[in-house]
Amino acid sequence: MTSTVISGIGELVTNETTAGDTAPLGLVRDAALVIDGDRVTWVGPGVAAPAADERVDVGGRCVLPGFVDSHAHLVFAGDRVEEFSARMAGRSYAAGGIRTTVAATRAASDGELATTASRLVAEMLAQGTTTVEIKSGYGLTVTDEARALAVASALTSETTYLGAHVVPPEFDGDAAGYLDLVTGPMLDACAPYARWVDVFCERGAFDADAARAVLRAGQRAGLDARVHANQLGPGPGARLAAEVGAASADHCTHLDDGDIAALADAGVVATLLPLAEFCTRSPYPDARRLLAAGVTVALATDCNPGSAYSSSMPMAIALAVREMRMTPAEAVWAATAGGAAALLRDDVGVLRPGANADLIVLDAPTHAHLAYRPGVPLVTAVWKDGNPAIR
Numbered sequence: 001m002t003s004t005v006i007s008g009i010g011e012l013v014t015n016e017t018t019a020g021d022t023a024p025l026g027l028v029r030d031a032a033l034v035i036d037g038d039r040v041t042w043v044g045p046g047v048a049a050p051a052a053d054e055r056v057d058v059g060g061r062c063v064l065p066g067f068v069d070s071h072a073h074l075v076f077a078g079d080r081v082e083e084f085s086a087r088m089a090g091r092s093y094a095a096g097g098i099r100t101t102v103a104a105t106r107a108a109s110d111g112e113l114a115t116t117a118s119r120l121v122a123e124m125l126a127q128g129t130t131t132v133e134i135k136s137g138y139g140l141t142v143t144d145e146a147r148a149l150a151v152a153s154a155l156t157s158e159t160t161y162l163g164a165h166v167v168p169p170e171f172d173g174d175a176a177g178y179l180d181l182v183t184g185p186m187l188d189a190c191a192p193y194a195r196w197v198d199v200f201c202e203r204g205a206f207d208a209d210a211a212r213a214v215l216r217a218g219q220r221a222g223l224d225a226r227v228h229a230n231q232l233g234p235g236p237g238a239r240l241a242a243e244v245g246a247a248s249a250d251h252c253t254h255l256d257d258g259d260i261a262a263l264a265d266a267g268v269v270a271t272l273l274p275l276a277e278f279c280t281r282s283p284y285p286d287a288r289r290l291l292a293a294g295v296t297v298a299l300a301t302d303c304n305p306g307s308a309y310s311s312s313m314p315m316a317i318a319l320a321v322r323e324m325r326m327t328p329a330e331a332v333w334a335a336t337a338g339g340a341a342a343l344l345r346d347d348v349g350v351l352r353p354g355a356n357a358d359l360i361v362l363d364a365p366t367h368a369h370l371a372y373r374p375g376v377p378l379v380t381a382v383w384k385d386g387n388p389a390i391r
């Protein structure tokens with residue numbers, strides 16, 4: 001294997017507080033980092049860097065772990081730009097719009113679904129995302145959910161079965177019948193391709209009892225749980241996530257004190273998705289309240305054609321800082337180490353010996369520029385699995 005030393009790092013974000021001087025980012029100034037194969041093998045001050053086969057000097061720029069986007073819906077067909085335009089003209093978002101994408105997805109070929117999903121993964125990579133979770137949820141038949149997960153599993157190991165996204169039209173008036181399908185034959189077909197089970201626990205989608213049944217069935221099939229919780233209004237999702245031991249409760253826009261205490265006590269990550277609020281012109285989650293309660297906060301895009309058609313983690317960071325009053329350091333941590341925590345991963349979202357060699361070079365001297373310069377493409381190079389993916 002060829003080793004590479006990346007030198008001239010003005011500010012290195014390690015997310016290892018033992019390595020650096022500043023919590024939570026573990027910053028090292030005037031740093032270097034050595035990659036061997038697909039792993040980081042050394043991190044420290046540039047003057048102490050060991051020799052390597054190759055050297056890349058980044059000229060004083062900031063280097064940070066690749067973004068970990070722990071919530072994305074990338075397997076779909078069509079778009080909903082007319083719905084978006086109507087919403088911007090004053091109509092409100094409702095869960096039923098998902099059905100539009102379901103119809104288009106069912107009508108698409110496997111190749112069309114794979115092309116769209118891989119285009120979005122490439123778009124993410126160009127913006128610094130090196131780990132992405134991808135959900136099913138726009139097929140809602142045994143065959144269409146399984147093929148969505150087959151498409152997703154060709155692109156990531158973090159695949160999520162979301163048959164319980166919405167009750168499809170052919171089950172109108174028979175939600176119980178659809179629940180039997182989701183927890184039975186559909187789960188059997190999807191589990192081989194999935195690492196996670198998820199449910200849209202929301203008014204108009206799945207109530208607490210139905211959502212619990214979905215998550216428990218998935219867990220019995222060997223999948224770990226995550227939950228779409230408390231997005232559109234108060235509800236049982238966050239408490240249910242705590243009850244079943246989910247890794248993450250996602251959205252968390254409408255939480256009461258009991259919900260927050262339940263997340264904190266159970267160690268459930270709260271994954272905040274401010275692009276969804278931005279794109280639906282909705283109130284943002286209260287990140288400060290979660291952080292004050294000691295809840296681990298992650299940031300993700302929620303990239304999907306309905307409520308947040310953005311693949312940009314830098315934009316999510318900028319919104320978290322500007323609209324949710326997170327500090328730049330908190331937001332960058334949440335988009336890297338926080339996302340890793342939401343996926344129960346300790347090999348990504350961090351730069352220390354043994355970690356995946358997934359990293360970003362910013363055309364900026366510090367991580368804070370991600371929020372300070374919203375909308376500017378600062379990601380100038382990306383390394384994934386030790387290879388320069390974008391340069």
Ligand SMILES: [Zn+2]
Nearest residue numbers: 071073228302
């Ligand atoms: Zn979602």
